[in-house]
Amino acid sequence: DAGITQSPRHKVTETGTPVTLRCHQTENHRYMYWYRQDPGHGLRLIHYSYGVKDTDKGEVSDGYSVSRSKTEDFLLTLESATSSQTSVYFCAISRVRNEQFFGPGTRLTVL
């Protein structure tokens, strides 16, 4: 498949706690993305990366930060989780011709 894994796959946490989600790819692609999926909103881009230490904001970046210290890993951090960040989070990578492939998703619940 696309060689993308996400961890954890499920997480329940409490409001105010920090949370880090990890996306790992095995195929050395330059571009990586974080999306969230919510009912009624489809998928929306949070942040993306176009290389090691090169990141930029997407449509819904408030409350999130990212880091990419290695080509294969892209981390999404919620510094202080809120209930509005309960969602399903998808990581994606971009191969040639801008086509994106998605990981299996992480279901996050903030109580």
Place this chain on the structure above:
Amino acid sequence: GIQVEQSPPDLILQEGANSTLRCNFSDSVNNLQWFHQNPWGQLINLFYIPSGTKQNGRLSATTVATERYSLLYISSSQTTDSGVYFCAVERDAGNMLTFGGGTRLMVKP
């Protein structure tokens, strides 16, 4: 930003029927993809089709970029085709996809 609208929002079919899903977008694009999200939540790439026509088995897609729409055809539908179909477009070269709201398909045996 670019607007992406999909129709119909919901579709129920009997197994074996054909269907057409539509995606309209508000600006010129250099990337258009169709995805299937299965009942387990996995997003599966169907087509990368910024223009022209492609076919893959029972599925085919056509994008008319000048008129800003794309169509996904499903023939001889099967219960495993159930799920949500998303169209997503990228306007600029920044590789950021904007998704439509999806078409939820249920195929009954």
